[in-house]
Amino acid sequence: MSSEYRCHFDNLLILDFEGTCEKDDHDYPSEIIQFSVCVLNTRDKIIREDVSFNKYVRPVINPKLTDFCAELTGIDQDTIDNARTFPEVYNQFCAWLKEHDFQEKRFAIVCDSRQDMWRLAQYQFLLNKQPFPTIFRQWVNLSLYYRQDLRMAQQQDAVHQSLIERMSAFYNIPNEGQAHNAMDDCSFLAKVTKRILDNGTFVNINESLKCIAGSRNVPFNVDPGWKSNFASSCKVLEAILPLVSFRMRDYNYEVNYGKCHYCFSPECTGLEHKQYPNYVYEQLKEPSVFAVTAGLMKE
Template identity: 75%
Template sequence: MTSEYRCPFDDLLILDFEATCEKDNYDFPPEIVQFSVCVLNTREKIIREDLSFNKFVRPIINPKLTDFCAELTGIDQDSIDKADTFPEVFNQFSAWLEEHNFQAKRYAFVCDSRQDMWRFAQYQFLLNKQPLPTIFRQWVNLGRYYEEDLRKAQVQDTWGPSFIEKMSGFYNIQFEGHAHNAMDECAFLAKVTKRVLDNGNLVTINESLKCIAGPRNVPFNIDPEWKTSFVSSCKVFEAMLPLVSTRTKRYFPDDFYGKCLYCFLPECTGVEHKQYPEYVYEQLKEPSVFAITAGLMRE
């Protein structure tokens, strides 16, 4: 264990979103219904038990949760009905960051995978017809650290399908609470992040969003059953969404923060698609609700 954490940020904000969903249908337009963050201070090497952000969010497109979503997340309809909409909750979060003096470039978000930023946050702001905020353009993908630790340990992954189950088994850290409750998952992921830091690993930005990526120039054959397959749907969404998530091997906050690491242009906001996937839409057997709802398809 090192005397100081190997991390260029003063604070790591562990973030998790929960979103609307429908069983066996990945073409469902996800709207964020829970927005949670807890804090790991890297200078004091502590998880801030006294400081967190946790809000339910009222969806607009599908205001009534499906039975599947309610059971999966443990969120009841009454809590959703009383909640503010996403723009209001995001403004509350921005005020929370300012209230607690979180300085841009001095903190980084930590997520268990790319899904929270690349899919949920990007899609939510497309629904709102707003550019993706600078703070959501880069993050620490904790799943990458788990995969590397697994490789170093030379053991097989046998702990379960989700990253939460995998990391719980590998790091021997018990998950407490309700699976797919954003705040409970944040609390768990904070413990895993601290373990990774305690083990002497450098924890920094390892994924970011950019407008153009080489693989998106190569057309592929759409799986006819993509709507019911998580893996196949993600491949489709990689082409549909304006910004693509990419691994970031070297990250310098002063130079890279909030910028598209392809074009570095301030007008690259994620609202316009610079690699429009016409071949994807031509192959679909029926229109994509995911794409149509967010205005991703051209008229």
């Protein structure tokens, strides 16, 4: 085991969101309802038990949780009704960063996959008509390290299990929290991140956002059942959302931080390039609720 972690960043902020949802409906206009962060200090090689961020968020578009969402997340309606809206909670998060002296370029955000930043966060800021924050434009996708470790161990990924369940089994790290509770998920993912670092792996930002990717310019046939199929919905949403996630190799935080890696503008929102996937919208049997709600297409 190395005496120092192989990581450029002083702290890794393990982040997880929970959002509003409905069963078998991936066209649902999801709003963030729980915003949680755990801290892994890479210099002291510890998970900070004394510092964390955990706030519930009151949705505006669909303020009443669906029965499915309440059961899935364990979040009750009273908790949501008494929470602050996302812009207020995001401001609290920025104040929390400042309070604990977490400085940009000296920390990186860690997520279990691309969904939290590419889909949930990007969509939330579109709903709020706010610029997408620089600190959310790049992140460590933990699932890419997990898959790398699987390959090295010559193991096949399990099926019919959540990513967290599969990570728990592979790394032999018990997941003691409640499924789909953002704070519990963060706590578990922090342990996985530490295990990966303890194994001597170099951990760096490995995913980012940009306005244009080659795959977005290639028309495809929309699955008629895309709303109820996760993989098909991701393909549709990748065409609809202004910024697309992509794999970063050899990320240099001094050069790449906060920039769109297509147009290299730090202010790029993707909307400036007037991408409008007509070929997708023309195939939909009915307008996408996800797109219409965020103003990405006309009804």
